[in-house]
Amino acid sequence: MKGSSGSCRWGVLIAAGAAVLGTVAAGITADTHVVSDVGQLQYWAAACNPGDEIVINAGLYVMTKRLYMSNKAGVTLRGATGSAEDVILRGPGMNNPDAGFYEGIDFASPDMTIKDLTVEEYYHHAIHFQTVGDRCVLDNVTTRNIGCQHIKGAQYNDDCVIRNCLMQQTKVRENGLPGRLDNYVGGIDLHGARRCQIYDNVAIDVNGLHGGDGGIFIWNYSSDCVIERNVVIGCRKGIELGNPSSSNPTSTTIVRNNFVLRESGNDIGMEFCYTDNCQAYNNTVCSIAQDDNFRRTVHIYGTTENLELTNNIIYGQILAQSGGETGWTSTNNILGTGVDLGWFVDFTNGDFHLTELATAAINHALVLADVTEDVDGSPRPAGDFPDIGADEYGSPAGDANYDGKVDGLDYDVWSLHYQQAGNWGDGNFNGDALVDGLDYNVWSLNYGFGEGSPVPEPATWLLIAPAAAVLLRRRRAPQPGRENT
Secondary structure (H helix, E strand, O other): OOHHHHHHHHHHHHHHHHHHHHHHHOOOOOOEEEEOOHHHHHHHHHHOOOOOEEEEOOEEEEOOOOEEEEOOOOOEEEEOOOOHHHEEEEOOOOOOOOOOOOOOEEEEOOOOEEEEEEEEEEOOOOEEEOOOOOOOEEEEEEEEEEOOEEEEEOOOEEOOEEEOOEEEOOOOOOOOOOOOOOOOOEEEEEEOEEOOEEEOOEEEOOOEOOEOOEEEEEEOOOEOOEEEOOEEEOOOEEEEEOEOOEOOOEEOOEEEOOEEEEOOOOOEEEEEEOEEOOEEEOOEEEEOOOOHHHHHOEEEEOOOEOEEEEOOEEEOOEEEEOOOOOOEEEEOOEEHHHOOHHHEEEOOOOEEEEOOOOOOOOOOOOOOOOOOEOOOOOEOOOOOOOOOOOOOOOOOOOOOOOOOOOOHHHHHHHHHOOOOOOOHHHOOOOOOOOOOHHHHHHHHHHOOOOOOOOOOOHHHHHOOOHHHHHHOOOOOOOOOOOEOO
């Protein structure tokens, strides 16, 4: 994270630390509670003190009530292993309206952290930010098969962070809320989010039976947020700022370095409704087919002021209507048939890392002070100038498998193609005709870049789309048969 997003992240961490220190100064000792069954978990969620930590041992926890954590400022709730799939909190079912409780966990206190676990099978929301849930952090959490929004905010949540999360639907919503049928399903949905950071998340097939909301959706007086380095595949709307049904503006928010795949039959890749001073920089937004909605791969609607679309690759078209015809600019974007599908590593599955064929995008972006890295968090530019779209080709140097790190996996790719003709993905890092010792030198000089992230676990790739697997590095396949009820 660089620039304003980085400083805001530090602000969140400092504020959270101050809250915990405040509890200690008041004479409350922060304790750690290790739990191994549902009874212990639900007891300590209610009985812990501000600043405490609840550590959940690996297992499947079939929940019998909602975890509404009020008066718990600074509390951390986390899985013990660091792998989200090792700790699964399972609700009564996304299609079960008669269970008596409908949500997973509520941020009903400020400065809380929830991380390293899975929340699945709830009729309403998996995670709910209540009004007092300011400066909260949601990190490395998987939400799966949720009947409404996976991550929901009450109006006005300040300085929150949602990062490294996977939102996924593998089932169909069968019976929706009254008046909403089956389409009130979405990923992240925040009202009045202020100075919130949403980054490094993946949303896959988050839809109701007849549609749904965005994979990432902020609206209703939201402001000063950053949405970056996310992957959204097959959602009704990929990333939304604002709501066509509400003229309350979303303002001073930046959307940058995201991959969005709009699949055939779904609706919109990116949407901007009633926005004020927002920017969409260096995103790659693609429609998988030139169907009826190809023309609104990017949709602008309602009164729009000073919306900037710059350095984006958009395989599709921009449609502005119903007041959105003015108030926005399109600068240095590559649109529609100007995009060649051979530019991408795996277009069909949403892996929009660039190949050496993307000559119209490589080194052709405008230099923007707000864009200093790419979708993998790798530095821009890698060449003389940055690249158009979310990926910076050749950054980091030596990263053959496009996972944002330079490590032994890239060496393996290089060694398998040694003394053969090849491209970047074969270990040819210097762009000449051969994979050889010169490319090894590039790899060795950059070895260790990005090692702050854990090594990917191969079983992860059985769970999610291939493109998402490129960017998710912290998940592991569930281990069936373990039930702690």
